[in-house]
Amino acid sequence: MAEPRIWAGGAVLATLVAVALLAPWLAPHDPLAQDLLAGQLPPFWLAGADPLYPLGTDSLGRDLLSRLIYGARVALTVAVVASALAALLGTALGLVAGWFGGWADMAISRLIDIWMAFPPVLLSIVLVAVIGAGLPAVIIAIVIVDWTRFARVIRAEAIQQRGRDYITSAVTIGLGRWAILLREILPNVLPLLLVLLTLEMGVAVIVEAILSFVGLSVSSDSPTWGGLIAEGRQYIHQAWWVMVAPICCLIVVVVGLNALGDGLKNALDPVLRR
């Protein structure tokens, strides 16, 4: 295999899926169980650690490793659901704008312009505040903010495909406009869409972490990586290690998904592959 990045990124994604699915069996403790006598225990590599809590505990004595493992569930859910929905919406609008052109293109392009004038982080924070906290709100916010990532690129690609000979042939043999869009153009933008989808999964994980960090994501009862970071930020001078593990998890996942996306881009592009 010429693309080691696909393997490395795929391994990260597979691990995330496995940890999220197997969380109840992997976690040594109940992620919500408090043990006030064992609060702010350091991780195993520091003096005073308790082998029962390998990564230490937070200020309420909850096991950090277990919270981290359960946090993978939220991260994976958001990554998959939010990016799939954003891809669906953005691709549909991008294809319509790029293929039909005219006023449809003008309307959608103006909409994208308006969207690009919002700071994305602030927009998602406002949206979650408006919709109300919780996992569905986070997912809806990510879809509403990030559909333009797909729409812009897919629109440009559809315009490029429109000029190709095979489209002229399809028009000549009398295929309908929607038929050409769905049977000719859509399959040809799929490789690009797959790359965008992979990269968007990384973005979605980060946005969820940001919203948890600000305190607007899911309730503190279900542990999230961003929530752990926010907790850690409060006691940074007493228990800095609370932040370390979730930050490392986020970096590994984001770098992995990026590597997977870049690898796919190279592998799927016939020009670069040659």
Added chain:
Amino acid sequence: MNATYLARRLLLAIPTLAGVAVIVFVLLRVVPGDPIAMMIPPGAGEDDIERLRALYGLDLPIWQQFLAWLGDVAVGDFGTSISLRQNVLGLVLSRLPATLELAAVAMLLALAIGLTLGLVATRWRGHWPEAGTDGIVGLALAVPDFLWALVFVLLLGVAWPVLPISGRLDPRLGLEFTTSFYLIESLVTGRFAVAGMLLSHLLLPATALALPLASVIARVLKTSMAEVMGEDYILMARVKGFGAWRVILGEALRNALIPTVTLSGVQFTFLVGGTVLIERIFSYPGIGNMAIGAVIERDLPLIQGLILTFAVLFIAVNLIIDMAMVWLDPRVRHG
């Protein structure tokens, strides 16, 4: 500078801004949770609530509220902040300079880091410095500013505390300024010790903001330099016996900068948008930090004013990038 081109770009910004205004207003009018309920002390009577509603115009039909608000915004009146009980425009203007200074320092850092990495990769193409800069660029691009900020806080603020991780300036010093542009003011008035302190506070948040933009600049510059370096006039310069750096900096760079500016433009607006969260992480008193606070407090007029401010900033940044393009590229300038 092509005046008609610029005028057309300015005109195009108006519908975009109007669209932003409509969306902001519609979005925030569906906020559940009554902002008035948060202002009143417990035990206030119905009369008091009604009077406050009328005071903030919340008792009118929604389209009247929108028209009144739009009319006010058009003349620069963003209303009164509900949580801080002050004029929104005044609040925004008092915090905006801090954000502008942060974004400007971040942009300069991004340029310095990005150009250095891109030029080093060009100068030593095919050797270990190219592979090294590729690795740095890949990592800097994959990891978002949010995570860089947290890593810096942990490493350089806590584990090895060399730099401040909170605020703009130590408030215990009680330093006085006449403007809100602390950094520019202290540089202009020659208070270099103060400027140094301001910069030490800016360094970590600005670097976190700068890294993604720097990596985009480095990557695009490297690609376009590779293209330009194959041109005949570069060969000519080499034949004349110019040194490697003279060829890169004196001959190739200017032409390679055009795609670099175009392609890093979007990333620069991301940098401006990134200030929202970075300011929050570093408790930096800019408009981004204020915006998150306003959302948490459900302070509608303040949120509206701040989002519009950001929209104006974004559109201004895009215009500046367009103008930089015109200045760099004679084909656009005379086209």
